[in-house]
Amino acid sequence: MTTILLIYTGGTIGMIKDYNTGSLRPFNFDKLIKNIPELNQLDCDIDTCSFESPIDSSNINSEHWIQIASIVEDAYENYDGFVVLHGSDTMSYSASALSFLLENLGKPVIFTGSQLPIGDLRTDAKENLITSIQIASLKQNNKPVIQEVCLYFEYKLYRGNRTTKLSAENFEAFWSLNYPALGESGVHLKVFSENLYQTKKNKKLIVHKVMDSNVAILKLFPGFNALLLESFLNTPNLKAVIIETYGAGNAPTEDWLIENLKIAIKKGIHVINVTQCSGGSVTMGQYETSKHLQGLQMISGKDITTEAAITKLMYMLGVNISPKLFKTVFETSLRGEIS
Numbered sequence: 001m002t003t004i005l006l007i008y009t010g011g012t013i014g015m016i017k018d019y020n021t022g023s024l025r026p027f028n029f030d031k032l033i034k035n036i037p038e039l040n041q042l043d044c045d046i047d048t049c050s051f052e053s054p055i056d057s058s059n060i061n062s063e064h065w066i067q068i069a070s071i072v073e074d075a076y077e078n079y080d081g082f083v084v085l086h087g088s089d090t091m092s093y094s095a096s097a098l099s100f101l102l103e104n105l106g107k108p109v110i111f112t113g114s115q116l117p118i119g120d121l122r123t124d125a126k127e128n129l130i131t132s133i134q135i136a137s138l139k140q141n142n143k144p145v146i147q148e149v150c151l152y153f154e155y156k157l158y159r160g161n162r163t164t165k166l167s168a169e170n171f172e173a174f175w176s177l178n179y180p181a182l183g184e185s186g187v188h189l190k191v192f193s194e195n196l197y198q199t200k201k202n203k204k205l206i207v208h209k210v211m212d213s214n215v216a217i218l219k220l221f222p223g224f225n226a227l228l229l230e231s232f233l234n235t236p237n238l239k240a241v242i243i244e245t246y247g248a249g250n251a252p253t254e255d256w257l258i259e260n261l262k263i264a265i266k267k268g269i270h271v272i273n274v275t276q277c278s279g280g281s282v283t284m285g286q287y288e289t290s291k292h293l294q295g296l297q298m299i300s301g302k303d304i305t306t307e308a309a310i311t312k313l314m315y316m317l318g319v320n321i322s323p324k325l326f327k328t329v330f331e332t333s334l335r336g337e338i339s
């Protein structure tokens with residue numbers, strides 16, 4: 001019998017309405033599970049564990065990610081797959097973070113959640129949860145079909161570190177614009193094996209448990225000025241920043257921008273160029289408006305999402321990648337997050 005561990009962290013899926021305030025708040029997991037008698041019909045054994053106090057995912061931080069990674073580590077030998085129930089707001093960040101923390105992962109870790117609570121008549125929670133469990137149970141030649149951190153939502157299975165939440169309204173809330181879906185649920189459950197991440201064979205799972213949050217994201221906008229950049233780059237303890245640039249990695253060519261970035265890089269702050277477009281890639285040098293950034297030795301995020309970039313930075317700083325290798329390692333795909 002296939003065994004699955006269901007890890008409940010919180011999110012809309014398990015929320016109920018607080019009639020005093022009118023807001024949705026996280027709810028007790030056992031009550032949640034009772035709402036899904038269908039789970040008993042699945043062809044696998046399901047065990048559950050829950051955060052002591054389930055959270056709205058807007059409250060997530062790197063300690064929670066390490067907590068999830070530790071749960072997977074402790075249970076790794078006893079289960080064939082893992083399903084993480086999580087709020088959709090920061091699910092792409094969490095799935096990205098877990099992809100970095102779980103090195104040489106050889107089993108599925110599927111993040112899912114819902115836009116409506118499981119108790120709601122029109123809920124999307126049941127399909128998301130049931131299909132995620134089925135996906136986590138898939139085996140071929142007695143080996144798990146999926147061996148990476150994924151996100152399943154509204155009939156689509158994606159590589160977790162390629163996703164972004166693009167809608168606060170549609171059931172189809174997530175997209176993976178720079179990498180194709182890994183699977184699709186219709187009348188049949190299809191997995192596109194050519195898109196799956198190939199874990200190196202016979203490598204033992206390594207679970208990283210240190211992340212460094214001294215990182216930041218700065219989104220450019222027309223009107224952005226020297227004063228803002230200067231105060232941002234002088235944030236105490238700042239070790240790495242993502243500059244969300246325009247289009248293919250473009251930014252103003254003004255002297256104050258170049259000078260401030262030069263000083264920051266000289267101080268040892270890693271500066272990463274990630275496009276603020278949801279799809280496409282940074283190509284420094286394609287335009288004059290990015291040639292100057294290339295000259296500064298700015299790190300290219302290529303087609304990485306901001307969610308994967310910021311969590312990759314926290315991970316890389318946590319494992320103490322040497323400053324000399326930092327640019328090369330960041331620009332290399334570690335878990336399939338970059339094309």
Ligand code: ASP
Pocket residue numbers: 010011012013055056057058086087088089090113114115
């Ligand atoms: N605010 C909720 C959360 O992220 C939204 C959701 O679950 O979809 O926890």
